Structures are given as C-alpha cells and as structure tokens.
Amino acid sequence: MELRQVRYFVMVAQELHFGRAAEKLHIVQSAVSQQIRRLERELGAELFDRSARQVRLTAVGERFLPEARALLAAEQRARTVVAELTAGRSTTLRLGTSTGLGAHLDRVLEALAGIAPETRVELVAARAGERLDLVASGGLDAAFLRGEPDARGRDDLRFVPLWQDPLVAVLPARHPLVARPDTPPGVLALAELAAVPLVLTARRNNPSLVDLVVGACHDAGFTPVPGPAYGSLEDTLTAIGAADPSDGLWTVVYASHAARLSTPRVAFLPFGHPGMELTTSLVVRRTDPPAGLDSLLRACAATDDGAGSDRDR
Secondary structure (H helix, E strand, O other), X not given: OOHHHHHHHHHHHHHOOHHHHHHHHOOOHHHHHHHHHHHHHHHOOOOEEOOOOOOEEOHHHHHHHHHHHHHHHHHHHXXXXXXXXXXXXXXXXXXXXOOOOOXXXXXXXXXXXXXXXXXXXXXXXXXXXXXXXXXHXXXXXXXXXXXXXXXXXXXXXXXXXXXXXXXXXXXXXXXXXXXXXXXXXXXXXXXXHOOOOEOOOOOOOOHHHHHXXXXXXXHOOXXXXXXXXXXXXXXXXXXXXXXXXXXXXXXXXXHHHHOOOOOOOEEEEEEOOOXXXXXXXXXXXXXXXXXXXXXXXXXXXXXXOOOOOOEEO
16 A cells, blocks of 8 residues: 555545546546555455446445545654754754853853754854854854944844953963962952053954953053054963063953963963953844744853843844
8 A cells, every 4th residue: 555545545535536636636537546446456445436427435435534534644744753853953053153252152052952952053253243244144143242232234133142251361470460469369450550561452353352451441540551463362372471571461361261271371360440341242133033043042041141131232
C-alpha cells in the first residue's frame, strides 16, 4: 500500500466521482482509476461500487475511509515535525560584537544554548557605526553596542540596555601607583594619572569610550597627556609593559575583558572615580525581526546585570 493510493482513495470518496477527483489531484483520470484498482487488489476487496451510474463506497470502503484519513493525518504530522526540526537546525543568528565583551558574551551564548540549542550564532566583528548600518540593512540580525548610541536617523532601530561595563586602568606592573600600599587596596584616583601619558584609540573608532575617559579626566581637574598610538590593544599592552615604570603609560580596558588579558608585565586597577563605565545595549530592527531573536533577547535577559529597561530611540 502506498500513501499515494490512499490519498487518491480519500479524494474519490469525497467527490464520489473519478473525474472530479482527478482534477483536484491535478492528474489524469486513468491514473486515479489505475491506482485505486491496485489498492483494491492489495487489500483484497473492492472499495467502490461502480455498477450504478453514481460511484458509491462499498461497506468495506466506508469502514476503510476513516482509517485512510488517519493515515494521511499521521503523514502530515510527521512532515510537520521534520519541517520544524529542519527549520530549527537552520536558524543562524548573525550577531555583531566588539572587543572586550569577555565573560558577558560567554554568558549570553551559554544561556542561548540552553534556551534554543538548535540556534547557531555567527559572530561578526565590526566598528560601532558599521554594526548599526548592518543591523538596519539586515546584514546582521542584532549587535552589541557600548555607550550612548548616535540615534539620529535611526528610527528603524531599537536599543535594549543589557549591563554596565566598568573600565579599569592599565599600568606597568612595576609602576609606583601599582606597588604602593593602598586603602582600599588597588583603587586608583584619576588625578594620580595626570602626568602619565594616556594611550587611547582614535575617537572615530570608539567615540563613547574616548569621550568618557577624556571627560572624566577633565572632571578630575586635568587634561590627559597624549601618549603614542599603537595599532592594536595587544601592541598597546606590550608597550605599557615595556615602559619605564617611573613614568609609564596608561590606558583603559573593560573589566570584563581584563580577566582575559593574562600578562604579568601590566596591572589592572579599578577606578575610584564614579561613572567610569559604559552601558552595553543590544541593537535590533524594529520591524521584520529574524528567527531566533526572541531566544537571544531571553538569553540576554537571563544574564542582565540590571542596566535598565528597554529604551526606544
């Protein structure tokens, strides 16, 4: 017995006419008649009474009809299950990231794996402005963004605050500010760095970070001494570690990232200055959300450090 034969039988039983059944099945009438005959031979019984002018179900056909419909319903359920599983496996979220997410990103991905194990995540690194453009155009499904976004002309985007990212200072491990006894230990006052050259990325690369650090220095009563520029964070840390400890250089990294930067030649000190932190948000499109976005938002909420409620911009 083939499901095709069962399907033809059910259609003829509904129409009680081989011609109309063939039209609805989009095949020729002779093919319907042929398959019904084969089904009857396999079952060893006639399903239709063809002796009269009108086609009628035999007693066997009437008993077989509900079972045939049950077979077709089971087939459809099986197809639906496979389709849902296949669709789940193919769900891929393209997620924009930036350097320094550290343990935050690990926690989000771990939570997402528990909530939607069938969802794959493709991480894409790009500058902040590029991330916004890619989310708006559909090149990314969502993106992490630190600091206050430039929301002008971004009515198509939504910014969901997730957590606060504190900054820590990076100094040579043998710098006097690191080696001194502190109360409380390891907390640095910004004003103590007034004479130490500051190494920061260009503002165009990360305006939120640069504005925060420079503004905090001004609030502490000084303009930071500009240090040399380096091509990467790795080069910057190497230069700081090799600097003369009596003078030194300093920069900032996110506390969540500092734990990943294992190097004995530099030290990471928290600031005693208030406000040395940036909010990380998830950027999503307002319309046409991608498959899997709800699961990602739930995963972010599960790791939320209490940055606040959803902000629409």
